[in-house]
Amino acid sequence: MIKKVYKVTPLIVALALLGACATVKKAPPPPPPKKPSAATLQAIRDAKTAIAKAEQVGCNVTSEQAEVSQAEAQAKIPNNQKAQSLADSARTAADQCANRYWLRKARADLAKIRQYTNLNSSERASLRTGRSDINSGKGKAAYDVLSALLSELQAARTTYTVVRGDNLWNIAGKHSVYRDPFEWPLIYRSNASKIHDPDLIYPNEELRIILNPVKSAVRSAKHYAKTRGPWQHGQALSKDHAWLASQQGSKI
Structure with missing residues (x-):
């Protein structure tokens, strides 16, 4: 009886080991890191462009640059909603500062243009367009039209x-x-x-x-x-x- 048990035991152990090996599974690979959305990256690029333009006309953009840095940090998590919100806020503030600058320039040119006489129909049309852009708050568009008109009048x-x-x-x-x-x-x-x-x-x-x-x-x-x-x-x-x-x- 003892011999019989002795012979069966190795078989049982081997089967047990084989079963244990069969149930071991490899751990799945870690998921790839999440990336910020294309919309988030575009919002950050737009903010940086607006800040650069505002800085060129003398705006203090320190706070806007800080917001973009925060947006980039949120994009790495990624927290797309927060990143886009920060980037949009920075872009809007920079755009507003630059627009105020161009509106001042446009109004200054408008005051100079009002000194001139004998405007022809094309020049009067440009003047109306420039005034309309000022009234609509389109600073850069108004300046582009009125500065060109002023140069034309001065050189006529x-x-x-x-x-x-x-x-x-x-x-x-x-x-x-x-x-x-x-x-x-x-x-x-x-x-x-x-x-x-x-x-x-x-x-x-x-x-x-x-x-x-x-x-x-x-x-x-x-x-x-x-x-x-x-x-x-x-x-x-x-x-x-x-x-x-x-x-x-x-x-x-």
């Missing part, structure tokens, strides 16, 4: 070739010039280097015409034209030279 020049029978009075009254003969002193000012006596001009002379003179120059020119006296060669020459000297340093 043309030439007029004198023909027989011309004088500054009738040239100024032409539709292609000022449409007002009383503005002839503007032509005199613009061509002082070649016109010694405004009562005396010559055929084929090329006269420079400032297309958009400023209002103050127009007022001064019209006042002088109305008080100068008769159009007779040499009779008002000393007055002409005195008026011309009084205009030095002022814009046309």
Whole structure:
């Protein structure tokens, strides 16, 4: 009886060991680390772009940069909702600061543009667009339109070739010039280097015409034209030279 048990025991042990080995399973590999969503990464990029633009125009972006750092930390967890909220907050604050800067610039250009006269239909349309953008709070768009318009007005020049029978009075009254003969002193000012006596001009002379003179120059020119006296060669020459000297340093 003892021998029988002795023979069976190794078999039982072997089977037990085999069963134990069969039930052992390998541990599953750890799940891959979670990554922030594409929307989160884009929100952080947008915030950094807005901050860079705001910094270029002199905004203090210290708090916005801190928010972006917090957003990046949350993105690593990842806590997408919190990260996006922080990034959006930083972007909005940076955009608002930059927009205030551009609105100030646009309003300054608008004030300068209001000094100019004789705007054509295209220039008036640009002016309306710029005003509308300011009223809508679109600072950069308003500045882009108004700064371009201001540069255009400042540079607007043309030439007029004198023909027989011309004088500054009738040239100024032409539709292609000022449409007002009383503005002839503007032509005199613009061509002082070649016109010694405004009562005396010559055929084929090329006269420079400032297309958009400023209002103050127009007022001064019209006042002088109305008080100068008769159009007779040499009779008002000393007055002409005195008026011309009084205009030095002022814009046309």
